[in-house]
Amino acid sequence: MKKFFAMLVAALVIFxxxxxxxxxxxxxxxxxxxxxxxxxxTKDGAGxxxxxxxxxxxxxxxxxxxxxxxxxxxxxxxxxALQDDQGNWKASSVKATKKA
Numbered sequence: 008m009k010k011f012f013a014m015l016v017a018a019l020v021i022f023x024x025x026x027x028x029x030x031x032x033x034x035x036x037x038x039x040x041x042x043x044x045x046x047x048x049t050k051d052g053a054g055x056x057x058x059x060x061x062x063x064x065x066x067x068x069x070x071x072x073x074x075x076x077x078x079x080x081x082x083x084x085x086x087x088a089l090q091d092d093q094g095n096w097k098a099s100s101v102k103a104t105k106k107a
Contacts, residue, residue: 028089029096031059035082035103042075045101047084061088061096071103081106 033049036058044062051057063075072078083104088096 028087031061031084031086031088031096033059033084034106035078035080035084037080038075038078045075045078045084045086045098047086059096061086061098063098063101067098068100069103070100071105072101078103079106 031047031049033047036046036048038045039060040062043064044060047059047061049057049059078084083106085102086098087100088098090096
């Protein structure tokens with residue numbers, strides 16, 4: 008996971024000012040921290056499997072669902088996130104498509 012974030016941050020440095028933004032695409036792999044963070048199975052630029060943790064907050068917008076409680080393992084996620092000063096990814100929006 009650290010390798011994924013390092014690669015993501017390196018790519019984003021070129022395009023960002025002071026805040027880092029990213030789109031995390033993948034499948035839902037679980038919820039942690041009493042529903043405040045989502046684990047996403049994703050792939051890095053080389054196609055290797057990665058797992059990313061993205062935090063959600065009251066201001067996170069939802070499409071396809073209304074909260075983490077509606078997610079089912081394998082649901083397809085597209086998450087727009089910003090990286091905070093501590094390196095945590097915070098979702099500004101979560102779009103979920105139910106697995107087939």
